[in-house]
Amino acid sequence: MRRPPVNREKVTIAVVAKQAGVSKGLVSFALNDRPGVAAETRARILQVATELGWKPSLRARSLSTQRSFALGFVIARNPDVLASDPFFTSFIAGVESILTDQGRTLVLSVVPDEAREVKTYRSLVADGRVDGVFLSDLRHNDPRIPLLSELGLPAVTLGRPDGDSPFPAVSVDDSPGITASVAHLVTLGHRRIAHVAGNSALLHGSRRREAFAAALRDAGLPEGQTVETDFSMADGSDATRRLLTQDRPPTAIVFANDPMAIAGLGVAHELGIRVPEDLSITGYDDIDFSRYVYPPLTTVSAAPMVWGRAAATTLLALMENGTADDVDLPAARLVIRGSTAPPLNPW
Amino acid sequence: MRRPPVNREKVTIAVVAKQAGVSKGLVSFALNDRPGVAAETRARILQVATELGWKPSLRARSLSTQRSFALGFVIARNPDVLASDPFFTSFIAGVESILTDQGRTLVLSVVPDEAREVKTYRSLVADGRVDGVFLSDLRHNDPRIPLLSELGLPAVTLGRPDGDSPFPAVSVDDSPGITASVAHLVTLGHRRIAHVAGNSALLHGSRRREAFAAALRDAGLPEGQTVETDFSMADGSDATRRLLTQDRPPTAIVFANDPMAIAGLGVAHELGIRVPEDLSITGYDDIDFSRYVYPPLTTVSAAPMVWGRAAATTLLALMENGTADDVDLPAARLVIRGSTAPPLNPW
DNA sequence: CTGAAAGCGCTTACAG
């Protein structure tokens, strides 16, 4: 039961042109909405094109326009940290929801270190794989910014870089969430509040740390103990253990992300320290796990899907118009759940 | 301090050919290791190419060879379930570790439902975006298999499908891990063991469920209570609550994945049921969280990175040779941690 | 407003 051998000919722009009685160039103009095609001619061409079921070849367009109609996302993280951080998955889901309708695709690269990262950007450009990229996990004086700028690859940064940047930034301010967390703890009566910070080489790591320090100052409290980590659960666990096994442990800990807060919760349980009675804990990101651990985590909710959409929209606009404004997304907000309460021994 | 205006000319195959004193065709042959080029000529051509820093244009190759040098991965999952499942991220990291050195990239699509899924595969093919795809989350009589087969797109399935399939399968048997979990619980003295199963529309969901039932039978135990879920933490939480608030609750629960087990752990804590004293819990996947919750989770470890590598290797081999053998990866193994213990009230 | 032609940068029969 094979199909009848009707029109085995592949339908290209040439057959559309012939069928419509015009030149290939005109078909191209009509397709791309370029001026200089009589409305009537245009309509006829498009009509013929749909009848024939013609879809312009992406590959041919790519070659002649020197574009790939794809966007890139290079993630340089140790796979463990990456896997336990649902942020990226949600962010990507947001990006995809925009790209799909634009006929664009996402090229994803996961690389183990910075050397690979540079190589990846270079070959993405050399091969013309992408027309623009998302820059996440911004670092201090991020070397990727001059790199991409030199390579001429449009980009959008997730958050505002600390140095000069020719690229639009789509940001969610890190401070308000941390500030609100500290304020919440202070209101509950906590005075000895510690911070399990993220990697300070990363902008959001150090910004959360600074916001923490500033919030304590504003509350008139002495400097809080701060332990730096690489954002991993392993480090978060170690840091918590160190904090809790000292002579005068903190009554509350502000964690720089949820996975570490959850690891910290585990350590507290293990040490027989009750949360929230003996110890209050706050996280950051509001990942799904936070709601389901016990006690459910008080944390900061940043809406990564929305972020992904905004970043994609901005990057597309940048590529379309050559310029795009910075976008400031609503600040992340504190979600109060069961892991925070007044301290039993307020001093 | 601008560069001297040496050779602003873009180096293409034509300039390499001219420089080497041969035709473009010959350069192409030399580059692609095709027979019919004198060894000496070949060497000279390659020499000139490196001197000039020539890199063949991927776009041009794509157009003439009708290939994209990219692989695709379409994930159809509700974003919540996806985000809390580190499996994919690790799997992808494994895939990338293979692709990078092959000059291939990964095109990732995250789609919300099956309708979008089909559209995505079709447009990936129509646009020639990918040369092959990974098929995960296999379903019963998976419609994607005939679809891809009809579209002529090479694929590798993660796990063995239940129907006919023209594609190689790269599998990790689901049964041994579940069997080992049940055996472990039975050895500890448990008799009332329940199962929080995954989505039975998914092959791994129903296979784990069947393995669970079979393991109970083998142990000479009566049928265990089984609650079906969609693999989400929300469902896992509900299911656990239902199981634990009955008259004669189980003394152990085997969860179909780790996020649900962790949600179940939270519910037990909340209900004042001690784990592992009053209730033993096992998970599946050994995600990073499992090690850091309290008590740490007894679970089944499946090495998703390794799986990703094997799947990528197999898909590349399939595309290279037109055929590739099935691969059976080592069975996932049980990792015993603190969430399982003998029941306090063995009956 | 429209056509014919060259160009994007490779690969691949086809001759020799």
Next chain:
DNA sequence: CTGAAAGCGCTTACAG
């Protein structure tokens, strides 16, 4: 073993 030419399927100045 090698060369010249056509082809992949579009886009884009350039003429008219």
